[in-house]
Amino acid sequence: MAGKVFFSVSMSLDGFIAPESPDELMGKQWMELQRWVFPQRFFRASLGLGGGGEEGRDNDILRETFERTGANVMGKRMFDAGEQAWPEDAPFHTPVFVVTHEKRDPWERPGGTTFHFVNDGIETALEQARDAAGERDVRIAGGGAAILQYPNAGLIDEFSIALSPVLFGSGVRLFEGVDASRVALEPVLSEPTPRVTHLTYTVRER
Amino acid sequence: MAGKVFFSVSMSLDGFIAPESPDELMGKQWMELQRWVFPQRFFRASLGLGGGGEEGRDNDILRETFERTGANVMGKRMFDAGEQAWPEDAPFHTPVFVVTHEKRDPWERPGGTTFHFVNDGIETALEQARDAAGERDVRIAGGGAAILQYPNAGLIDEFSIALSPVLFGSGVRLFEGVDASRVALEPVLSEPTPRVTHLTYTVRER
Numbered sequence: 001m002a003g004k005v006f007f008s009v010s011m012s013l014d015g016f017i018a019p020e021s022p023d024e025l026m027g028k029q030w031m032e033l034q035r036w037v038f039p040q041r042f043f044r045a046s047l048g049l050g051g052g053g054e055e056g057r058d059n060d061i062l063r064e065t066f067e068r069t070g071a072n073v074m075g076k077r078m079f080d081a082g083e084q085a086w087p088e089d090a091p092f093h094t095p096v097f098v099v100t101h102e103k104r105d106p107w108e109r110p111g112g113t114t115f116h117f118v119n120d121g122i123e124t125a126l127e128q129a130r131d132a133a134g135e136r137d138v139r140i141a142g143g144g145a146a147i148l149q150y151p152n153a154g155l156i157d158e159f160s161i162a163l164s165p166v167l168f169g170s171g172v173r174l175f176e177g178v179d180a181s182r183v184a185l186e187p188v189l190s191e192p193t194p195r196v197t198h199l200t201y202t203v204r205e206r
Numbered sequence: 207m208a209g210k211v212f213f214s215v216s217m218s219l220d221g222f223i224a225p226e227s228p229d230e231l232m233g234k235q236w237m238e239l240q241r242w243v244f245p246q247r248f249f250r251a252s253l254g255l256g257g258g259g260e261e262g263r264d265n266d267i268l269r270e271t272f273e274r275t276g277a278n279v280m281g282k283r284m285f286d287a288g289e290q291a292w293p294e295d296a297p298f299h300t301p302v303f304v305v306t307h308e309k310r311d312p313w314e315r316p317g318g319t320t321f322h323f324v325n326d327g328i329e330t331a332l333e334q335a336r337d338a339a340g341e342r343d344v345r346i347a348g349g350g351a352a353i354l355q356y357p358n359a360g361l362i363d364e365f366s367i368a369l370s371p372v373l374f375g376s377g378v379r380l381f382e383g384v385d386a387s388r389v390a391l392e393p394v395l396s397e398p399t400p401r402v403t404h405l406t407y408t409v410r411e412r
Contacts, residue, residue, distance in 0.1 A: 014221055165407060174220075175373060177375075192396030197403060199369075201371060
């Protein structure tokens, strides 16, 4: 059985998933948005920050999201920003399919992450990711603008949002340009923790 | 002890609380946004639809929100739209302070709703509402554009959102123009029901 196609992001209460400019990426708003992630044991271990960290539901959800993912898909902007920022042992540990016009040989990193550069669009990237993932799921990793192309094309099965108690006021909106006439949501799970509310929806065509 | 100042709205997952145009107010999106309300016993009884209806947490929350409210404040647009649409026995059953340039005598409706027309701004309207509410709370009732003036002016203590599993794509955004440099949120409660997730936040100045 083929896996699901999903995305999983942290979103501000007013609908933003990233600050306006990449210069602010490590800025205050982004830190507040992601604040629930940093103390988690799974996150600390994956960055090699040593032992320790929280082990509640927030941690379980991070680990489960990682473990279900057999391949990642990302846009060129996320790759370009990450190429500089990720540690050598990039944090995906799966094949990653980058939608880009750049022609480039696969780029293999230690720890099981290999970036493949796909030049003929989002559907081909997804097809290749499905093949690579086998029975596991495909995660649309980002960035902000790339994610929405998939639900708008009818290519997302479900998604999860960690809704953070912060207001951005400006930035990259997750649902900017969503085709609301096409995308209907069925709530699957709403699970509050002390830090965020984890929301999961199945996507249906209207 | 003085009551709190709060608002309570239904919001789509992408941050909208009303469709773009009033013509669509009874349209499909708005119906989906409010779908959790219609089957509730409290709602049915308040519209005189007879007995029956659901009695779970969604119903409790509607009733509690009504009971805590000693006075309402609303903008001119909400009043103008409602003046036509509300039943004679208007659904507030408290003094209502309408922020407007129109000079007009108080308008008393059967059932305890009296509309007072306040011509000198949101702070005066709130002051009068506080006096009328006594120890009970003041609800900023709407509409979409009026609500946000209060948190931006540092005049909201807390708010509640019933987050509905629907995407609007366009319309009136609750947080459009929020002063994010001023408004910080502290999560108080996140309570999922099968229909929506009820979120409550305390507002703090940054």
